[in-house]
Amino acid sequence: MVVRLLHCVTVNCGDNAGMIAAAAYIEWKKGLENVQAGLDLNAKPSLVFEDM
Structure with a gap:
């Protein structure tokens, strides 16, 4: 099984635009x-x- 993990650099972690x-x-x-x-x-x- 191959899992691709994408993540951003720490400086961009506060920006939710990428997730949206x-x-x-x-x-x-x-x-x-x-x-x-x-x-x-x-x-x-x-x-x-x-609670979800």
Whole structure:
């Protein structure tokens, strides 16, 4: 099994644009270029991973 690991240099780790771009690219490759979140979508910055 071959696993490709992509990571950025430490100086760029605070920028979420790369993660958003990667997620958008994956959705685009699936043919979901017109998918949009509803207006009721709300961020939960205090959400803990264990709660998901």
